[in-house]
Structures are given as C-alpha cells and as structure tokens.
Amino acid sequence: MxxxxxxxxxxxxxxxxxxxxxxxxxxxxxxxxxxGLSLDALTWLRFEAFGNRHDAATSPAVVVAIDEESYQAAPFKGAPLLTWTGEIGRVLTALLDGGAKVVGFDMVFQTSIEQSEIPLGDTTLGEKTRGFDRDFLRALAAAAGGGKVVLGEIFGEPPILPAPGQRIAVRQQQNLRPLNTYTDSDDVVRRHPLTLSAEGKAVPSMALELAARSLGLAPRIAPDGVTLGDYTVPGSVAGTMTLNFAGGAQDIPTYSFADLRSCALNGDKDYFRREFAGKVVLIGTVGIEDRRLTSKRFATRAEGARRPRCVLGERAVPQSFARSTIAGVYIHATAVNNLVRQDAAIELxxxxxxxxxxxxxxxxxxxxxxxxxxxxxxxxxxxxxxxxxxxxxxxxxxxxxxxxxxxxxxxxxxxxxxxxxxxxxxxDRRLLQKSFAYYLAPREIERMLASRRLPQLGGETREVTVFFSDIEGFSRIAEQMSPEQLMALTNEYLSAITDVIESHDGYVDKYIGDSVVAMFGAPLDDPDHARSAARAALDCRARLAELNRTSTAFQGIKVAQRIGINSGAALVGNFGSQRRFNYSVMSDAVNVASRLEGANKFYGTTIIASDSTVKLAGDEFAWRELDTIRVKGREQSLSIYELHGRADALTPQDRRLLDGYAAGLAHWRAGELAQAGECFAAAAAVDTPSALFAARVTAACQAGPAAWDPVRALQEK
Known part of the structure; x- marks a missing residue:
C-alpha cells in the first residue's frame, strides 16, 4: 500500500x-x-596569519648545505663531488668537536675515487689515489664509535648504498638508515616515513634515528605506531608521520659548506660551539637537484644561508625569487624538528x-x-x-x-x-509566476510569493479597494487625432497610470479602451489597501498633470481624468474557461466604484470615494463629503467624498472652502435651505460642487418644501 x-x-x-x-x-x-590541498592551504594560511611559531635559532636540526657557493669556491670549483670527501671529513670532525649531537648525511657516495679503474699511465686512477678517502673514513669511524653519525641509504631495487669502505667505517647497519620519502598521489610530500621494511624487519628512517639519538631515546616500534619517549607520533597513513612544515625559508638554520670548511681550516672552534652545540646536523645538497614539492609549496621564500658566517663574507640572497619546491634535506630536517618538538601535524x-x-x-x-x-x-x-x-x-x-x-x-x-x-x-511557484507574468508586475509577483498567502484558484473572498479611472471626453479627443496619434497618447497615458498603480501595490485588472480597472488588497495581502488606493489616485492626478506639460503625445490636447474608489468585500480569483482565464474581481463594490467614477462628471470633480474607503484610509487625506446619492442599480443611498488632497498640504484657502461646504451640507440636510444657500453661494464662483448645490437649493426653495430631498438620485453613469 x-x-x-x-x-x-x-x-x-x-x-x-x-x-x-x-x-x-x-x-x-x-x-x-x-x-592534500587542506594541508597545503593550512600551511600557507598559518604562515600568512601567524608567521613561524619558533625562532630559527632554537631549531633542533640545522643544515650544512653543499650549495652553489660551495661549488664555486676554492678548492672545489671544477672538482667532482667524489673528490670532496677529505674536506667533508674535516667539517664532520669540526661539527662533532663543536658539540653536535649527531650528524646525518642526506647524500650517498656510492663509489670512491680509490675504486676508479680508469687507466692512468701504467696503472689505474684508483691505484694512484690509494688512501685518498683515509681522512674521511677516519672521521666516520670516530663519529660512529659514539653513535654520532648516520649515513644515508635508499631502499629499492636495487638499493643505493654508500661505498663499501664507508659502510665498514660506520659499522654497517648500525649507523645506516634509509633516506626514502613518502609521496602522495599528486607527487607532493606531506608525510614522512617513520619506519621502512627490510627483510621483514622494521627499520627506523633517517629522521626517526636522528631524533632518537639527539634525545638519547630508543624508538618503540609497534604495529599500531611509533613512540619516542612519552610521545606517540600521530599519523594518518600507517608507518608515517604528517609533516608540520613551517612557512618561509628561515625556519631551519642553513650553513654554506664552503664557509664551514674555511672555518675548520682556521681552527675557529668557538664558532662551531656557538652554532652547533646540541644540534642535529644534516649534510646535503641544496641546489637545482633533489627538489621536492611539499605541503609548504604555497609558503616558500627565497633560499640561502642566513646564519652568521665564520670566514667568508656575507652573501647577498635574492629576495624576489622563491621556488615552490624545497631541497630534500629540509624534508628530513623538518621531520627531525617535528619529532623532537613533539608537534607533528595531527590529522583527523x-x-x-x-x-x-x-x-x-x-x-x-x-x-x-x-x-x-x-x-x-x-x-x-x-x-x-x-x-x-x-x-x-x-x-x-x-x-x-x-x-x-x-x-x-x-x-x-x-x-x-x-x-x-x-x-x-x-x-508550483514557477507555475504561479508564469500564470501571473502577463498581467502582474514582476515585483508584485515576488512580493505575493514571499507573503505566503497565495490566491486560491477559482476565487476567494477578500477585502479590497476597487479603482476605476477614465479619460474625460475621450470621444471628443479621438475625433481630433489620427489613429496613430491617438494610439501614442493612449499607450503613454495607460503606461504612466499603470506604473503609478503598481508602485502602490495595486493590481491592474483590465483596460477598457481608455479606462483602467484596478484593485488594491489582491492578489497581494495589503491591510492598508484603501490608503494605497488613495495615494495612487493623487499620484495619478499629479502624473497626468506632468504629461500634459511635457509629453509630445499630449501637445495641443488638455487631458483630464475621472477616478472612482470604493472599498468592500469582493470575490477575486481566476475567472474564465478551462483553457483561458483572467485574474479579476467581482462584487457590488466594483459596480459602485464604476458609478463613483461617473459621478465626477456631474460634480465637476476628479476623484470620488465611498464612505467605506474614507473610513479605512484615515485622516492622512483631506476629504470633502460631497453628497448623499443613490446610484443606478442600488436602492441604498451612499455618502460620497471628494479626495481633495493630502491633509498636510492644505492651504488656508482650501480649508475655508472645505469648511464652508461642510457647513452648507449640514444646513441642507437639516432643511435649513436659506442658510445652506448662503454657504454654497459664497464659493459658487470658484467651486463647481458649491455652484451645483447652490442651484439645487434655489430649485428646492422655488418648488416648496415638498420638493426637498437630501438624497440625490444619479441614474446616469
């Protein structure tokens, strides 16, 4: 079901x-x-908002960079890196003598010049250079004895290993650790291995080994993670940690190898103690090779050695050029810092x-x-x-x-x-919008939908104010104009009147020739519909006066209008056939409004409203009660009012006119014809309604008391 x-x-x-x-x-x-973009964006945003959290001088890890300066300095210029081993051994010894806790090599010397089989005279280059690496190997062996050095290797097929003599000097696997990194699927380094597997056994990575030795701790490696002392290293990928990169390029102190080699030759042990005591030192290349995209790729800056120099002069570092990549040695250095500081990034x-x-x-x-x-x-x-x-x-x-x-x-x-x-x-909303699109302003459609009170299809009873407007003497005007001129005038007039009505939340029901039929209070729910209609009527009168002055279509023609307004209950809704219908209004209130519009012709006025409209509209307006009438089709009499203007815009002359007319009307209804005649006669020369009533009083006096009737019957529209 x-x-x-x-x-x-x-x-x-x-x-x-x-x-x-x-x-x-x-x-x-x-x-x-x-x-991974989340980590990249957070690294950049944090750097821009807060800068770096730590002073570079407090960094647990530092980098000795074999950089472009080193390649260009004597005695290395033009010499292959394999020939640098003796000087590297000299710097290694100086670093450890200066108090470095441990030194790691982020570079692998796979061969030695002593192993070269290139012919040289009657022997080989290797034979001629036998003992060339002796100082380097002695430095490695001395450091390895105290666990102060770790050489790098790279796991793979085949593995990349240091030269045999170097492996022996550092006691084989005791001081060998993998340099492998972890790359996300988009080739960006955001995580770093803590352990790697070799022959089924978990081997600490270079960074984990260096951090553990600097802290004097042995890492505990378990299937569910790695613990270093009291710090359980967080990680979202098994066997890795999420790197917490600082932004910029000054978070990890960097020293040029060329400067340190000169410093070691000079025997400046104080410099080495000041800069390297208690530090984890990573030796690696910093140049165009071995560069990686990392999660700090949006927060990089121009690179260079920014620590105090020992021998060589300060080197200018270009500040306008920054790469999105960093040298691989900084990845290991960042991992060491995260482990020592216990601040690896924690991902959910x-x-x-x-x-x-x-x-x-x-x-x-x-x-x-x-x-x-x-x-x-x-x-x-x-x-x-x-x-x-x-x-x-x-x-x-x-x-x-x-x-x-x-x-x-x-x-x-x-x-x-x-x-x-x-x-x-x-x-449903679009259906309603489509239904009303051709006969309701778009703004009114939106307001109607926003009010959440939609008219019921087929009709509903609403309190509304009906508005009738007509051009006075339209037939006479039509006789004076060509069809084209008449159409231009009519269209401009109807457009202007429609705009005014809709600006006051009115709805134009239909056009009948030059007539406009409108209502206020439907389809929009407007509790002030009578006041809105009165305001619209005054603005229509003002707009027509403006058209008479400025419009080319109105040149030579003085156009006047008549407006009738009535309020009451009415049936509003969609009326017509199943295939064609129109949103309209039906009730006796509509007929009364039409009669009131016609009554203007008799009284010489522009706007006439019923007493029901006057009661609802309030004292914002200046109303003149004109008469009590009985219109065609209705037995019940009706009090009618002229909308003279806004109450706050009346002049003293206007007030005297309205007060005099009200006094005359009161005398008339009391049967005091002589007094009524005096009141109306005072303004008859300048006011058509007063002149009409003065003539009516005269006729009643001549016909006798039997002819007096306080209600006027208007049988013509």
Whole structure:
C-alpha cells in the first residue's frame, strides 16, 4: 500500500540525501588527490596569519648545505663531488668537536675515487689515489664509535648504498638508515616515513634515528605506531608521520659548506660551539637537484644561508625569487624538528572528516532550501571563512582540520539543493509566476510569493479597494487625432497610470479602451489597501498633470481624468474557461466604484470615494463629503467624498472652502435651505460642487418644501 509523503517531509529527506551524498563523494578515495590541498592551504594560511611559531635559532636540526657557493669556491670549483670527501671529513670532525649531537648525511657516495679503474699511465686512477678517502673514513669511524653519525641509504631495487669502505667505517647497519620519502598521489610530500621494511624487519628512517639519538631515546616500534619517549607520533597513513612544515625559508638554520670548511681550516672552534652545540646536523645538497614539492609549496621564500658566517663574507640572497619546491634535506630536517618538538601535524581520522563534511553539507543544503540562492551562497561563504579561520588557528597548535572535503561538500550540496529546489520544490511557484507574468508586475509577483498567502484558484473572498479611472471626453479627443496619434497618447497615458498603480501595490485588472480597472488588497495581502488606493489616485492626478506639460503625445490636447474608489468585500480569483482565464474581481463594490467614477462628471470633480474607503484610509487625506446619492442599480443611498488632497498640504484657502461646504451640507440636510444657500453661494464662483448645490437649493426653495430631498438620485453613469 502506497504511503503519501508530505511536501515538507519529502524536501527534508531530499536535503539529507543530498548532504550525505556530497559528503560521501568528497570523503571517498576518488577525492584523494585533492585531499592534500587542506594541508597545503593550512600551511600557507598559518604562515600568512601567524608567521613561524619558533625562532630559527632554537631549531633542533640545522643544515650544512653543499650549495652553489660551495661549488664555486676554492678548492672545489671544477672538482667532482667524489673528490670532496677529505674536506667533508674535516667539517664532520669540526661539527662533532663543536658539540653536535649527531650528524646525518642526506647524500650517498656510492663509489670512491680509490675504486676508479680508469687507466692512468701504467696503472689505474684508483691505484694512484690509494688512501685518498683515509681522512674521511677516519672521521666516520670516530663519529660512529659514539653513535654520532648516520649515513644515508635508499631502499629499492636495487638499493643505493654508500661505498663499501664507508659502510665498514660506520659499522654497517648500525649507523645506516634509509633516506626514502613518502609521496602522495599528486607527487607532493606531506608525510614522512617513520619506519621502512627490510627483510621483514622494521627499520627506523633517517629522521626517526636522528631524533632518537639527539634525545638519547630508543624508538618503540609497534604495529599500531611509533613512540619516542612519552610521545606517540600521530599519523594518518600507517608507518608515517604528517609533516608540520613551517612557512618561509628561515625556519631551519642553513650553513654554506664552503664557509664551514674555511672555518675548520682556521681552527675557529668557538664558532662551531656557538652554532652547533646540541644540534642535529644534516649534510646535503641544496641546489637545482633533489627538489621536492611539499605541503609548504604555497609558503616558500627565497633560499640561502642566513646564519652568521665564520670566514667568508656575507652573501647577498635574492629576495624576489622563491621556488615552490624545497631541497630534500629540509624534508628530513623538518621531520627531525617535528619529532623532537613533539608537534607533528595531527590529522583527523576518516570518520571525523566524514562527520564534518556531512555537517557542512547539511547546513548548506538547508540554507539553499529555505533562502534565495544568492543569500544562501553569501551565508555559506561567510561560514566557510569562519571555519577556515578556526582551522588556521587550530593548525597553529598542530591540529589539522580538513578544509577541502567539507568546503567542497558544502558548495556541491548548495548547488545540488538549488537544482532540486528549481526542478521540484519551486515547480508550483514557477507555475504561479508564469500564470501571473502577463498581467502582474514582476515585483508584485515576488512580493505575493514571499507573503505566503497565495490566491486560491477559482476565487476567494477578500477585502479590497476597487479603482476605476477614465479619460474625460475621450470621444471628443479621438475625433481630433489620427489613429496613430491617438494610439501614442493612449499607450503613454495607460503606461504612466499603470506604473503609478503598481508602485502602490495595486493590481491592474483590465483596460477598457481608455479606462483602467484596478484593485488594491489582491492578489497581494495589503491591510492598508484603501490608503494605497488613495495615494495612487493623487499620484495619478499629479502624473497626468506632468504629461500634459511635457509629453509630445499630449501637445495641443488638455487631458483630464475621472477616478472612482470604493472599498468592500469582493470575490477575486481566476475567472474564465478551462483553457483561458483572467485574474479579476467581482462584487457590488466594483459596480459602485464604476458609478463613483461617473459621478465626477456631474460634480465637476476628479476623484470620488465611498464612505467605506474614507473610513479605512484615515485622516492622512483631506476629504470633502460631497453628497448623499443613490446610484443606478442600488436602492441604498451612499455618502460620497471628494479626495481633495493630502491633509498636510492644505492651504488656508482650501480649508475655508472645505469648511464652508461642510457647513452648507449640514444646513441642507437639516432643511435649513436659506442658510445652506448662503454657504454654497459664497464659493459658487470658484467651486463647481458649491455652484451645483447652490442651484439645487434655489430649485428646492422655488418648488416648496415638498420638493426637498437630501438624497440625490444619479441614474446616469
């Protein structure tokens, strides 16, 4: 048995399904390549907002850079790196004598010049250079005895290993550790191995080994993670840690190898003690080779040795050139710093990421369901900014909230819900907009829909004010003009009057030749419909006066209008056939408004309203009670009023006229004809209604008391 689902329940379920689908999409493996953008963005935002958290001088790890300066300095210029080993051994000894805790090599000398088989005279180059690496090997052996040096190797097929003599000098695997790095699917380094597997055994990486030796601790390696002292290293990928890169290029002190070699030759032991005591030193190349994209790729700066120099003069570092890549040695140095400082980045587990993405997607979908698309997008953008600011602040404490997944899920949920709303939820709204588009102003359609009170198809009873307007003497005007001229005048007049009516929330029902039929209070729910109609009538009178002065279509023609206004209950709705209908109004109130418009012809006025309209409109306006009449088709008498203008715009002369007319009307209704005649005669020369009443009083006096009737019958329109 089918169960009907309400519209609200349907929409709520749709919002939930859309949010869950968007969150699942961006938390799935299909989004893996973009997931790392969160770390990249957070690293950049934190650097821009807070700078670096640590002074470079406090960095546990430092880098000795075999850089371009070293390649160009004597005696290395033009010499292959294999010939540098003796000088490298000299610097290694100076570093350890200066108090460095441990030195790691982020470079692998796979061969030795002593092994060269290149012919040289009657022997080989290797024979001629026997003992060339002796000083280097002695330095390695001395450092290895105290666990002060670690050589790098690279696991792979085949592995990349130091030369045999070097391996022997450092006691083989006792002081050999892998330099392998971990690269995400988009070729960006965001994580670093803690351990690697060799022959089924977990081997600490170079960074973990260096950090452990500097702290005097042995790492505990377990299937569920790595612990260094009391620090359990966090990681979202098994066997790795998430690197917490600082921004810029000054977070890790860097020394030029050429300067340190000259310093060691000079025997400046104080310099080495000042700069390297208690430090983890990494020796590696810093140049165009071995450069990697990392999660600090948006927060890099121009590189160079920025610590105090020992012998060589200060070297200018260009500040305008920054690469998005960094040398590989800084990856290992960053890992060492994170381990020693216990501040590796902490990423949330997948369920937490899904939960956050779902929450933001639900919020975005709900906003799109209840608000306009522009408003929903603006609020979502503000929430995204606030969430990003929170994530940036938390990342300053190593907590990495996801950015890409929830923000992408929120944007997609907003778009999807907007599409759902357009295709399903707003279908009735669009139908109504289409129905009213040709006979209601777009602004009024939007207000009607926003009011959530829609007219019932087929009709409903509403309190409205009906507005009738007509051009005085239109037949006479038509005889004086060509059809083209008459059309231009009529169209300009009707357009102007329509604009005024709609500006006061009125609805133009129909045009009948030069006549305009309008109503206030429907289809819009306007509790001040009578006041709106009165304001519109005054503005229509003013607009016509302006057209008479300025419009080319009105040149040579003085156009006047008559307006009738009446308020009351009416049936409003769509009337007509099944295939063709019109939104209109039907009731006795409509007939009365039409008669009042015609009554202007008799009284020489422009705007006449019924007493029901006057009571609803209030004292904002200056009303003159004209008469009590009985119109054709109605037995009941009706008090009618002229809308003279706005109450606050009356002149003293206007007040005297209205007061005199009111006094005369009171005498007339009391049967005091002589006094009434005096009041009306005082203004008869300048006021048509007063002149009409003066003549009426005279006729009643001549006919006798039997002819006196306080109610005038108007049988013509």
């Amino acid at each position: 089918a169960v009907a689902i309400g519209r609200r329940t349907r929409d709520a379920l749709a919002v939930i399904v859309i949010a869950l689908a968007c969150a699942a999409l961006f938390a799935s493996p299909a989004f893996e390549r973009a997931r 587990k997948r369920p937490a990421v899904v939960a956050i993405a779902t929450a933001l997607a639900l919020l975005a979908a709900a906003l799109a369901r209840v608000l306009r698309p522009a408003s929903a997008a603006a609020i979502l953008a503000l929430l995204a900014v606030l969430y990003t600011a929170l994530a940036t602040a938390l990342f300053n404490h190593a907590y990495a909230l996801p950015l890409a997944e929830p923000l992408a899920a929120g944007v997609l949920a907003l778009a999807a819900t907007t599409g759902y709303r357009f295709m399903v939820t707003d279908k």
